[in-house]
Amino acid sequence: MSRLARHAATLLGAGLWNWHPLQGGDMAQTLLVYLNDGRTVVAKNGPDPLAEAAMLRALGATGAPVPTVLAVDADALVMEYRPAEGTLAACWGDLGRVLAQVHQARPEGGVTRYGWAGDYALGAVRVCNAWADSWPEFWAQRRLGVHLAHVPIDVAHRLEKLMRRLPGLLPATPAPALLHGDLWHGNVLVAHRRVTGLIDPCCHYGHAEVDLATMGVFSQPPAAFYMAEGPLEAGHAVRFAIYRLWTALVHLRLFGATYRPMVAQYLDEAGAG
Missing domain, CATH: 3.90.1200.10 (Aminoglycoside phosphotransferase (APH), C-terminal lobe)
Structure with a gap:
């Protein structure tokens, strides 16, 4: 079981039900994480989760669509899942x-x-x-x-x-x-x-x-x-x-x-x- 997925669930105070990797991953591990409380979130590690969270918040403050930061520490960034089935x-x-x-x-x-x-x-x-x-x-x-x-x-x-x-x-x-x-x-x-x-x-x-x-x-x-x-x-x-x-x-x-x-x-x- 993924350490990142378990850590993401812990940060959100929830139990882990399942997870699977998302596309990409050249620079960091990114997972779609399913929680026992019914939520689906995205978890990502490195290179610097705290810095990335600050950047996402800066972009979001302009009103631009960005995933909401749900939790973050030095090891993981947990974000809102946003649909991405279009081109x-x-x-x-x-x-x-x-x-x-x-x-x-x-x-x-x-x-x-x-x-x-x-x-x-x-x-x-x-x-x-x-x-x-x-x-x-x-x-x-x-x-x-x-x-x-x-x-x-x-x-x-x-x-x-x-x-x-x-x-x-x-x-x-x-x-x-x-x-x-x-x-x-x-x-x-x-x-x-x-x-x-x-x-x-x-x-x-x-x-x-x-x-x-x-x-x-x-x-x-x-x-x-x-x-x-x-x-x-x-x-x-x-x-x-x-x-x-x-x-x-x-x-x-x-x-x-x-x-x-x-x-x-x-x-x-x-x-x-």
């Missing part, structure tokens, strides 16, 4: 609307700065979130520079060249929007042609285009998705490549050389010779 193809516009709502949130105190209250992790890859007053500085140091020691030397050299050019490619002080931070179709729950939940966040405050860009790494969103926040600004193709590059680098480090062509593609699109 994103039917509701790209709704996802765009949800993101536009999330992106209205700002850091406490209304200060223009970029980052998050603590670091995080995606599997074995640390996600550095220390605050920065400049957006190009944040992206260069926290999203690109952190990979230099972990990628092939030729990739590192191209990254360094791109990092030096970021002040001319990214806006200096865009409105610091609350970002999901790791948005792809696997982290969006859908049912009845609506988004029912944003899950597995990697939140920080930054340029709203980050979420729009990363959604396009493994999918091809239609115009309805992108237009929910208004027309894309000039130069977005290069910025999208820069933002997608972080996702590609994380995958290169987690899953190996299969993702090297993706890294090269985004470096090319960003103009990193």
Whole structure:
């Protein structure tokens, strides 16, 4: 019997009836847990349940659909179960609307700065979130520079060249929007042609285009998705490549050389010779 399932039941003060694994699980174990009192909940461990709970609560505070946090400690996060039998193809516009709502949130105190209250992790890859007053500085140091020691030397050299050019490619002080931070179709729950939940966040405050860009790494969103926040600004193709590059680098480090062509593609699109 799963230790995680038993622990989730204990956190909720209920008996465990049954459980089964949910899809995914590359970064953490995620279970659908059936309790003796009739409730069905989702339980998840690592990398940092307390940090993930704080991120879900921040997203939920915007009014966006996210699973309610039912219980959490250092070992497990227990969440409300939300239906997910639909497909994103039917509701790209709704996802765009949800993101536009999330992106209205700002850091406490209304200060223009970029980052998050603590670091995080995606599997074995640390996600550095220390605050920065400049957006190009944040992206260069926290999203690109952190990979230099972990990628092939030729990739590192191209990254360094791109990092030096970021002040001319990214806006200096865009409105610091609350970002999901790791948005792809696997982290969006859908049912009845609506988004029912944003899950597995990697939140920080930054340029709203980050979420729009990363959604396009493994999918091809239609115009309805992108237009929910208004027309894309000039130069977005290069910025999208820069933002997608972080996702590609994380995958290169987690899953190996299969993702090297993706890294090269985004470096090319960003103009990193």
